[in-house]
Each structure stands twice: as C-alpha cells, then as structure tokens.
Amino acid sequence: MTSQKIAIMGAMPEEIEPIIDKLENVQTDVYGDNKYYEGTYHGQEVVVAYSKIGKVFAALTATTLIEKFGCDLLLFSGVAGAISDELKIGDLIIANGLCQHDLDITAFGHPFGYVPEGTICIHTDAVLRDIAKNVAQQKGLTIQEGIIATGDQFIADPERKEWIKNTFKADALEMEGASVAVVCNALNVPFFVLRAISDSADMDASFNFDEFLESSAKISADFILSMVDAIGR
Secondary structure, three states: OOOOOEEEEEOOHHHHHHHHOOOEEEEEEEEOOEEEEEEEEOOEEEEEEEOOOOHHHHHHHHHHHHHOOOOOEEEEEEEEEEOOOOOOOOOEEEEEEEEEOOOOOHHHOOOOOOOOOOOOOEEOOHHHHHHHHHHHHHHOOOEEEEEEEEOOOOOOOHHHHHHHHHHHOOOEEEOOHHHHHHHHHHOOOOEEEEEEEEEEOOOOHHHHHHHHHHHHHHHHHHHHHHHHHHHHO
C-alpha cells in the first residue's frame, strides 16, 4: 500500500499512550472537547486519539479523524472481553465484522442489531486484515479472527453474554468498534479493529479488567505500530 495518513484510535488513555510514546514530532490539537496527537512513526504520518468510552464518543472521534484531519484509513487498538471459550487473557482478535448488540427495534419486526437502511454486521477491510495476518506471522503471534459485538454496556452477566454470543455469533465484546465501523463504512474509509483480551466477559470487572488492561493494551498497541510500518512500505 502507498503512504497514507493513518488514524489510530483507542477508547481510553491506556490504549493509546504506548503508541504516542513511540511517535516523533508530536503536536497536540484540541477539537470537539478531545485531544488529537499528530506525529510520525518511522516517517509515516499518523493521527492518534482516544475517544472516551462508548459508541457516541467513538463515532465523534472517528468522524473527526476522517473529516477534520483527513485520515485515509483507520486502525483501532484496544482491549475487549472474551465471550468465545477459545479466547484467553492476552490473546489478540481482529474483527472481520462488528455488530451492535444493544441496538433493538425488534418491536417493528426487525432483527436485533438492525435499523432500516443499515446492516447487522459491518465488515472490516480485507486488505488490512491480510496485513495484520502477515504481521502476526512475522512476529510469531497467533491472532484469531471473528465477530466483535459492541454496546454501551459493560457486560458482566453470564446469561447476557451467552445471548450475545448466540444471537450475533460473536467472539468478543467491547463498547466502541461497531460505531467506528458505521462511520468508516458511510464515509468509504478502510478500517481495522484489533483487540487484546483483557478479561472474560462473565467475570467481575474489578477482578480482571484493572489488572490486565495495561498489559493487554501494550500488546495491541505494539501490533498496531507494526501494521503502520507494513502499510507504509
């Protein structure tokens, strides 16, 4: 791929700090009550931001990165809760599709996760997924590929976890990815979502999330920066 201006997003400071620390010539721009960090990584122009948690903030940040900062593609780096039995803490998953598990107008005869003129599942860019698989191979890492479900809720209830897993065939849960997918899909911007597993979704957040957030975020951030290198070649 030719050199492009790359947006890198996370939801929380912990998810982007390991990335910003590696950038050169960093300039900070405040817009829409948020900070955007413009810089370079090995000569590749990037803009990095954390959205804050949730779908609305994520959509706002993704739109700003594309419309104000002129980014040509978007990479999301962060953490997620596992709902697949095959995912363990520290594992990496790339989304081949994202859905909104809390979107519900079934009263009007539509399936869960669907609104008219929309789709239940939005697929990520196949070229970026292939780059990720090559990066994983070079690093000797195993990455899984699957459906990631997004909602404005931290899911700790086992029954709700099973419902999301069965309804959407989802492998992991988070709170931003599908809204980023909606924005990028509407604006025809290639996008990619990588999550490092920080907790199993049916466990108490205080037990695992705080303990593993920082280490999992670093795993994901390191992988994203390797993708930036690969995209820039």
